Amino acid sequence: MFQIDIVEQCKRNDRKAQLQLYNQYCQGMFCVAMRFLKNEDDAEDVVQESFIKAFLRIGQYKGEVTFGAWLKKIVVNKSIDFLKSKQLKTVELDEVYMHVAEDEDWSVEDTVTINEVMHAIIGLPEKYRYVVQLFLxxxxDHNEISEILDISYTACRTRLLRGKGQLKEILKSSKYVARS
Incomplete structure (x- = not known):
């Protein structure tokens, strides 16, 4: 059965079709949530809430992107919302007037593993961590990240540039990054 057919059945509140979509996407969405939350119980909760939201709002799904991409955006937003709800105090910096330098170099030594990079990303301040994680x-892309985090395009690019700089410093202090 084609995915479009399953989605259309879900729009008619067909529980079998919902279960089929859930089974198809739950593991992948769990992995997405885990990359943000680092806790299995929290990730399971966020995935469940994301599917509930997706099925309640499936009428809004227009097929402009794949169902998986649409659902992933819900999971990412729910994960970020969950993390924000755990934070008692955050300070927002107005980055509207900041100039963004172009720096697309994301190279590190070949010996650096994805786990080492992921561990280093965890060490970034929250506002940089989310942008770097969503991008890398x-x-x-910048437009999508701006929309997800509800920040300006300029703030997104600035945070990505600064986050990348801090990420390289973290890796450099661990002697992982190429010195240039």
């Missing part, structure tokens, strides 16, 4: 790990 989840593959979103």
């Amino acid at each position: 790990v989840e593959g979103y």
